[in-house]
Amino acid sequence: xxxxxxxxxxxxQKVKILNxxxxxxxxxxxxxxxxxxxxxxxxxxxxxxxxxxxxxDMDDALGPATGIEIFHNFTxxxxxxxxxxxxxxxxxxxxxxxxxxxxxxxxDTMMALAYGYIMEAPEKVRTDVFFVFNKTAIEVCEGQQYDxxxxxxxxxxxxxxxxxxxxxxxxxxAGSLKIGALIGGASIDDAEKLYKFGxxxxxxxxxxxxxLDAFGEEDKFGKMKGGxxxxxxxxxxxxxxxxxxxxxSRDEIRYFxxxxxxNQNEKIEGVLRIYEKLNIRxxxxxxxxxxxxNALNYLDSINIQKSRKIELIxxxxxxxxxxx
Amino acid sequence: xxxxxxxxxxxxQKVKILNxxxxxxxxxxxxxxxxxxxxxxxxxxxxxxxxxxxxxDMDDALGPATGIEIFHNFTxxxxxxxxxxxxxxxxxxxxxxxxxxxxxxxxDTMMALAYGYIMEAPEKVRTDVFFVFNKTAIEVCEGQQYDxxxxxxxxxxxxxxxxxxxxxxxxxxAGSLKIGALIGGASIDDAEKLYKFGxxxxxxxxxxxxxLDAFGEEDKFGKMKGGxxxxxxxxxxxxxxxxxxxxxSRDEIRYFxxxxxxNQNEKIEGVLRIYEKLNIRxxxxxxxxxxxxNALNYLDSINIQKSRKIELIxxxxxxxxxxx
Numbered sequence: 001x002x003x004x005x006x007x008x009x010x011x012x013q014k015v016k017i018l019n020x021x022x023x024x025x026x027x028x029x030x031x032x033x034x035x036x037x038x039x040x041x042x043x044x045x046x047x048x049x050x051x052x053x054x055x056x057d058m059d060d061a062l063g064p065a066t067g068i069e070i071f072h073n074f075t076x077x078x079x080x081x082x083x084x085x086x087x088x089x090x091x092x093x094x095x096x097x098x099x100x101x102x103x104x105x106x107x108d109t110m111m112a113l114a115y116g117y118i119m120e121a122p123e124k125v126r127t128d129v130f131f132v133f134n135k136t137a138i139e140v141c142e143g144q145q146y147d148x149x150x151x152x153x154x155x156x157x158x159x160x161x162x163x164x165x166x167x168x169x170x171x172x173x174a175g176s177l178k179i180g181a182l183i184g185g186a187s188i189d190d191a192e193k194l195y196k197f198g199x200x201x202x203x204x205x206x207x208x209x210x211x212l213d214a215f216g217e218e219d220k221f222g223k224m225k226g227g228x229x230x231x232x233x234x235x236x237x238x239x240x241x242x243x244x245x246x247x248x249s250r251d252e253i254r255y256f257x258x259x260x261x262x263n264q265n266e267k268i269e270g271v272l273r274i275y276e277k278l279n280i281r282x283x284x285x286x287x288x289x290x291x292x293x294n295a296l297n298y299l300d301s302i303n304i305q306k307s308r309k310i311e312l313i314x315x316x317x318x319x320x321x322x323x324x
Numbered sequence: 325x326x327x328x329x330x331x332x333x334x335x336x337q338k339v340k341i342l343n344x345x346x347x348x349x350x351x352x353x354x355x356x357x358x359x360x361x362x363x364x365x366x367x368x369x370x371x372x373x374x375x376x377x378x379x380x381d382m383d384d385a386l387g388p389a390t391g392i393e394i395f396h397n398f399t400x401x402x403x404x405x406x407x408x409x410x411x412x413x414x415x416x417x418x419x420x421x422x423x424x425x426x427x428x429x430x431x432d433t434m435m436a437l438a439y440g441y442i443m444e445a446p447e448k449v450r451t452d453v454f455f456v457f458n459k460t461a462i463e464v465c466e467g468q469q470y471d472x473x474x475x476x477x478x479x480x481x482x483x484x485x486x487x488x489x490x491x492x493x494x495x496x497x498a499g500s501l502k503i504g505a506l507i508g509g510a511s512i513d514d515a516e517k518l519y520k521f522g523x524x525x526x527x528x529x530x531x532x533x534x535x536l537d538a539f540g541e542e543d544k545f546g547k548m549k550g551g552x553x554x555x556x557x558x559x560x561x562x563x564x565x566x567x568x569x570x571x572x573s574r575d576e577i578r579y580f581x582x583x584x585x586x587n588q589n590e591k592i593e594g595v596l597r598i599y600e601k602l603n604i605r606x607x608x609x610x611x612x613x614x615x616x617x618n619a620l621n622y623l624d625s626i627n628i629q630k631s632r633k634i635e636l637i638x639x640x641x642x643x644x645x646x647x648x
Binding site for chain 1: 346347348350351402405406425426428429431432433435436437439440443447450451454455458461462465466468469470472473
């Protein structure tokens, strides 16, 4: 079996030789640019790993894996318009570098290109693979809409939030694994278990992101700590704190998240103080651990030798122990 | 065989019962709204007609026909953002009624929904149908990009323009017919001939639109005549006039299309005068006739009884004789 790193390298090479030099250049240059911004290629790598895990031929999964990566980058491209984000992976975003119309249209084109690659799946499983992908694509859109809704929605519950990150983040990781499994020859039952592994791991992954934004070490890219706090983002930590805070704590947390609170450092320090007091870090870690264990239970229940699961266990472990 | 009107009614009923009442409502309400703005349902009707023409079961084509209509409406939704168009079919456009982010995201979702319906094609032709649709979807994006490019591009040739309208308008009509033909059991060769019929008819259709904008009767919706002239749109008429104008005519046409020309009636009258002088109406009618005849030649060459082609011949005739 190949390691995650070896598989990521295969995907990098595949993406590098993709030829999006079509006409008109105004449409295809942004696609080439977006796909070459880098990134860990985690989703296509999971797809290939899953195929390999069931002793399938990874070449059969390379097209769909590429489609998944193109789709993922399409969602980032359109999300950047919606969030008016100027920077992605240290580079200017498409809508800033070109313009908004080009960003909308090259994104649309990427979505169609992604579907084309998905349909390179072997004939035997092509329709199944397509519908796993299609359901996932729709759910990712639903997740993004919930995320936008939550910005202005006064009352968001923790289950609402978990459902949002499940749709926005977890289902694409889960779908990538399931597609790889189907291509690798897994039974429907095993493929579905691997999906549930990915879904739970994806939720844990996003919760870990939330946690690290508040309590992580500075990462090597110098991504600012406390970004979620500054932008009043309704993360798990925020929602848990509002759930638990009573009396003075509640007034305090309202104060620090109020629009009047313009000193950023003071805001971050104030919020972190309340998080510490309410034990939010521990609550979040417990929640992550619960999803992580759920994920591993699903992986454990899959009907293949344990030795073939090592790479996915190692990925789950890395996630659980990462510090930034 | 059913008539176009009967088939359009089938599609209307099918679209009416589509259930896009999913969550979040912010995502699905605009989809429901867009699909219920009306429209002639021409593309799905062509798909069903083509299936019927080859004696296929139209029920087999109903899913893909629906997918085509959803896709077409998705392109209108995103085009309206790009063109900042406030009104579509007499109603407020989605990005105006809700907001731009919702318009982007509900459009993305419609594209995914469209693919799902396309894949309802019978298994035997599913992959072929998918790839006809997918190629078409990409080409429609390319056409829209060319259209946007031409707004600011100084030099546009008539072949450039024909290629743009081929991509933006004709290929989806052509693809709809080809998909219907494949589902109806046509040979690859006949399906391709029907595609070429649709492609040529689609180009004729758009050229006729250009012509009617300048020389048509007021339509019943009161769509303003001369809209293309006011917006300096580089239509076939505009490009042909610039190609033919020399000396004084060239100065005149430059003057009437210049930004200083702010009196709309004077502008329309001035341009129409030059069009008359340069015989642009006749040139355009000749061009339309050439594409129309090409279309009919392709239809003629298809290896089935002439009696089964009557409905498509009648549609082509209606196009050729319409006055608004």
